[in-house]
Amino acid sequence: MTRRLAAGCRLPSTRQLATRIGVSRTSVLSAYEQLLAEGYVTGQAGSGTFVAEDAAPSMQLAPTAQAAARANPALSRIGQRYARFASGLELPPNLPFAAGCCSIDAQSIEALRRTGMEVMQNFDPAALHYGDPSGQSALRDEVAKYLRVARAVRCEPEQVLILSGAQQAIDLTIRVLLDPGDAVWIEDPGYLPTREALSTLGARLVPVPVDRDGLDVEAGRRAAPGARAVYITPSHQYPTGAVMSIQRRLELLDWANAAGAWIVEDDYDSEFRYVGRPLASLQGLDRGETVIYVGTLSKMLFPGARLGFAVVPPSLVDVFRGARFLTDRHPSTLQQAVVSGFMRRGFLTSHVQRMRQRYRLARNAVVEAIERQMGDLVEVEVPEVGIQLTMHFRGAVDDVAVAAEAARRGLVVKAVSPHYIAAPPRSGLVLGFSGFDEHRLRTAVAELARATRAVIARAAPPQLSA
Ligand SMILES: Cc1ncc(COP(=O)(O)O)c(C=O)c1O
CATH class of the missing domain: 1.10.10.10 (Winged helix-like DNA-binding domain superfamily/Winged helix DNA-binding domain)
Structure with missing residues (x-):
């Protein structure tokens, strides 16, 4: 049995x-x-x-010897990396300050529901068949229109690929452009899922330090002048929050053009800009067809949508289409129809505008609460853009221990130090603020302050009594 x-x-x-x-x-x-x-x-x-x-x-039948052997299968080199990654993989609960939580208000839910009903009522039987590996042309049109206006991206709809998120864009880019052993500049500190994807598929990581102006291009040139590619988050560096200066952007483009390197620009949460005018995307400044621009609905709308896009130079369109087909053919036709309808009716733009107001208040509430409750312990980098902030401890505090203590108290914060490779690690925390109301965020900051003080007290040497 x-x-x-x-x-x-x-x-x-x-x-x-x-x-x-x-x-x-x-x-x-x-x-x-x-x-x-x-x-x-x-x-x-x-x-x-x-x-x-x-x-x-x-x-109950005992498993056969073959079945027992399969319990510990021999894996490929890449499989072993995936298994190791999976062993530490945690799906963070929807608790403050999880960065994967976004707000969606009744207006947007109603807009999604109405668009979904209309799509079903006027269902196009063509959508039942296999679709285009690049994605539906109606959605590619909408994305191209949006990116030209909002991010100064220079693109035709033919260059847009609808993907299942930034992560897939990164994975496909590695597959089509890099061979094992190829050098790739990555930000140090930087975004861990990209680092994992690159090293899993055999790229040689070249950590390049980041300062207040973003990636230090000169340091990258010294470390690996002939690198094949660079992965970068210029509009809101993850996790430091730095916005890459225009000088650095131009320097990076110069280097990439001269070296024949590719730039992967991850523009994951630039829609939410709270001060001044947004800097143009790197892609918009590029005249050399060196940039692969990556965007996602994960922050703009919600991460469960699993929808993102890449804009690739015309010479790469076909190879990406081939890679997409052989990975999972194409995105869901039904989901694409709903999202393109949502965008065509202007709902995405108005959603982003409303959420920008909401997230600005959330950011202000968190910054104000941190300064009040734990200003003696941390320095906050107030973000001009994006939906998470970074704070650094003023003294020597074990950020991993604070994140663990915070988790025991029902909070999700990310420790900064594990994001470093070669640069001297700073200790701090990344806090997402987009998914919770201001009251909940303030209460959560109070709990985080208690968690931090508890860790500091545990680490302090016992006081000698006189
Ligand atoms: C730097 C960075 N890029 C991209 C993403 C989003 O990835 P995806 O579109 O795969 O959800 C995130 C999400 O946290 C991120 O922090």
Whole structure:
């Protein structure tokens, strides 16, 4: 007995099963009778047959030797990396200050519901078939229109690929442009999922320090002048929050053009800018077709949407289409139709405008609460853009221990120090503020202050009494 059917599960009727597996009904009837006689199923003619609640456990079959060997399968080199990554993989709960939580108000939910109903009512049968690996042209048009206006991205819809998020854009980029051992500049500190994806697929990571102006291009030139690519978050460096200066942007483009390197620009949360005018995307400044621009709905709308996009130079469109096809063919047609309808009706733009107001208040509330409750312990980098902030401890505090203590108290914060590779690590925390109301955020800051003080007290040497 393999227990693949749970107790109480209804078996198909003898007639259905006989038709499905192509044997006579008499054979099925006698098999059911045997199961009934041995106590594996219960039931009477007419009322259905069910898996017995108390089917004898002693009948459970031991796994075969082959099955036991499969419990520890030999994996490919890449498989071993995936397994190691999975062992530390945690899905953060929706608690303050999880960066994956975004707000969505009743207006946007209603807009999504209405758009979804219209899509279903006017369902285009063409959407039942396999679709374009680049994504539906209606959605690519909307994304191109949006990016030209909002991010000064220079693109035609043919250059847009609809993807399942920034992570897929990064994965496909590595597959189509890098060979194992190729050098890639990455920000130090930087975004861990990109670092993992690059090293899993065999790239040689070249950590390049980041300062207040973003990636230090000169340091990158010294470390690996002939690198194949650079991955960068210029509008809101993760995790320091730095915005890359225009001089550095131009320097980076100069280097990439001269070296024949690719720039992967991850523009993950630049929509939420609270002061001044946004700096143009790197892609918009580029005249050399060196930038692969990556955007996502994860922050703009919500991460469960699993929808993002890349804008690639015309010479790369075909190779990306091929890679997308062989990975998972194309994005869901139904989901694309809903999102393109949502964008065409202007709902995404108005959602972003409303959320920008909301997130600005959330940011201000968190900054003000941190300064009041733990200003003696930390320095806050007030973000001009984005939906998370970084604060650094003034003294030597173990940020990993604080994150663990905060988790025990129902908070999700990320320690900064594990994001460093070669640069001297700073100790701090990253706090997402987009998914919670101001009251909840203030209460959470108070708890975080208590968690931090508890860790500091534990680490302090015991006081000698006089
Ligand atoms: C730097 C960075 N890039 C991209 C993303 C979003 O990735 P995805 O679109 O795969 O959800 C995040 C989310 O936290 C991020 O921090």
